[in-house]
Amino acid sequence: MSRFLFYLILVNMLANIIALTPRVLVAGNDNGTILSLILVLPVIIIVSYIIISLFRHFPGQGLPEILKTYTPKWIATPVLLFFSVCWYFAGLISLIIYTSIIIRFVTPDMHISIILLTFVLVITYGILMTPRGIFYLTEIIFLIIVPFIAFILIKGYSNFYFQWDYVRVAIMHINHLPDYAAFSSSLYISIGIANLVIFNRFFTKLKKPTWKGMALLTAICTFLLLSTYFIPVGLGGFDSLDNVLYPWIMTSDSMRMKYGVIERILFFFIGAFLVLAVVSITMLWHVSLQLLSGAVQFKRFKWKRYNLTTPFFIVCFWAIAMYEIATISLDGLYRSFRIFDEYFLPVIVFLLIGCLLLAKKGAASKWRESEK
Numbered sequence: 111m112s113r114f115l116f117y118l119i120l121v122n123m124l125a126n127i128i129a130l131t132p133r134v135l136v137a138g139n140d141n142g143t144i145l146s147l148i149l150v151l152p153v154i155i156i157v158s159y160i161i162i163s164l165f166r167h168f169p170g171q172g173l174p175e176i177l178k179t180y181t182p183k184w185i186a187t188p189v190l191l192f193f194s195v196c197w198y199f200a201g202l203i204s205l206i207i208y209t210s211i212i213i214r215f216v217t218p219d220m221h222i223s224i225i226l227l228t229f230v231l232v233i234t235y236g237i238l239m240t241p242r243g244i245f246y247l248t249e250i251i252f253l254i255i256v257p258f259i260a261f262i263l264i265k266g267y268s269n270f271y272f273q274w275d276y277v278r279v280a281i282m283h284i285n286h287l288p289d290y291a292a293f294s295s296s297l298y299i300s301i302g303i304a305n306l307v308i309f310n311r312f313f314t315k316l317k318k319p320t321w322k323g324m325a326l327l328t329a330i331c332t333f334l335l336l337s338t339y340f341i342p343v344g345l346g347g348f349d350s351l352d353n354v355l356y357p358w359i360m361t362s363d364s365m366r367m368k369y370g371v372i373e374r375i376l377f378f379f380i381g382a383f384l385v386l387a388v389v390s391i392t393m394l395w396h397v398s399l400q401l402l403s404g405a406v407q408f409k410r411f412k413w414k415r416y417n418l419t420t421p422f423f424i425v426c427f428w429a430i431a432m433y434e435i436a437t438i439s440l441d442g443l444y445r446s447f448r449i450f451d452e453y454f455l456p457v458i459v460f461l462l463i464g465c466l467l468l469a470k471k472g473a474a475s476k477w478r479e480s481e482k
Contacts, residue, residue: 111323112316115162117248118309118393120330122302124259125390127338128358128383129207130447131295135339136351138289145284146292147335154300155328157459162319164466165306167473170314173307174404177465180472189465190405193307194398196450196458198427201394203447205229206435208387210443215359216380226435229388230428236392237399237424241312244396248389255382262379265365266341276343294451299338300331301455304462308397355440399423 135143168176173193177186209225217225236244266272310316342357345364351357362379399420408419438446 111319111327112313113249114245114309114312115303115306115323116327116330117245117252118305119158119300119302119327120256120334121248121252121386121390121393122305123299123331123334124256125204125383125386126299127334128211128356128362128379129204130355130444131299132338132342132357133355133444134295134448134451135292136342136348136354136357138292139280139343139348140283140286141292142286142289143283143292143339144281145286146288146290147296147339148284149288150293150296150300151328151332151335153297154331155324157301157463158303158327159319159324160463161303161306161466162316164463164470165310165313166316166318167470168310169316170311172309172311172400172404173462173465174401176469178404180469180476181465185465185468187405189461190401192461193458194401194405196454197394197398197401198430199446199450199454201391201398202431202434203443203450204387204391204394205233205431206438206443207447208384209435210440211356211359211380212384215376222435223432226432229391232388233392233395234424234428236388237396238420239392239396241309241396244393245309245312248393251385251389255385258378258382262362262365262375262382263337263341265375266337266345266361269345269365271364272341272344273347274344276347277340279348280340280343291448291452294455295448296335297459298451298455300335301459302393304458305393305397307462308400309393355444395427399427 135147138146171179174186174190177189209222209229212225213220213222236247239247306313338358342351342361345361346354346357351360354360359376359380363374363376365375367375402423403420406419407417408422409417411418411422
């Protein structure tokens with residue numbers, strides 16, 4: 111199983127550890143979070159296996175090429191537009207979350223436009239790269255950042271103030287029915303493999319997932335999902351996390367590096383996850399831009415010989431982002447996050463698998479016709 115497939119899944123998962131998913135999990139602590147985490151793991155593995163297996167039939171092709179070749183246009187165009195909007199808003203939610211974290215915990219006096227401009231310069235450069243370039247950039251960042259994140263997770267479990275009794279109390283709620291919000295939020299952070307809709311262009315010989323690869327993926331997802339929930343609970347307890355929007359930020363601020371250059375882990379923690387978030391948003395918006403360009407092209411919208419469709423879409427991306435960041439409240443952000451996870455995510459998963467099955471059937475029909 112290619113290491114780049116792991117990057118697609120793990121970057122999305124790690125970038126959301128300090129976002130709003132822990133808040134959703136803690137909020138459902140006595141309503142079935144534990145059972146939701148147990149149930150979502152096989153779903154993640156099965157969905158990842160199905161998506162990888164289906165994309166193997168279309169080597170080197172993204173979803174725009176697949177749908178345009180093997181499905182009717184009246185299906186291809188609306189589906190590409192819908193996916194493009196979904197991927198854009200997934201990236202937008204992450205962008206707003208990290209912008210609010212920077213303002214609240216790192217630079218409260220900095221104007222929001224300066225923070226947004228910084229994101230604009232970095233992410234715009236990233237989304238114009240090729241899938242190969244994004245993968246190699248991700249690999250470099252991954253090798254630098256992940257050891258530090260692993261250190262923080264280990265330090266969390268080994269912290270003197272970590273109370274296993276809180277974890278045991280959380281596990282005792284296993285007899286409650288699953289909480290749909292916790293289930294869908296956990297599924298969202300683990301569904302990075304869906305980025306294959308564009309990044310499959312990189313894989314000209316995508317291999318079938320092996321049992322070793324899927325076992326490793328299961329182990330990593332299990333550890334990260336449980337850590338996302340148990341470390342904040344173990345260090346903070348349920349009462350202190352009741353009204354906290356970002357439980358992991360408070361958790362990291364309770365850790366110290368006694369012999370470190372900077373004692374508080376918080377600043378390293380936010381910096382590391384901020385880098386991963388930029389990579390995650392770059393992937394999401396790169397996918398969104400490519401899907402949108404695959405569905406809509408203004409052929410006469412040119413300056414000299416250069417088609418301005420893509421720059422126009424990028425300007426629209428940032429205009430919407432600036433408006434949303436300036437107007438949305440934290441409550442509105444949390445509700446938007448919940449709505450996306452609970453309503454849009456299941457539609458995305460079923461629609462993607464359905465489209466790939468339809469395209470596979472269309473490809474088989476074309477092959478049989480060519481044989482006659």
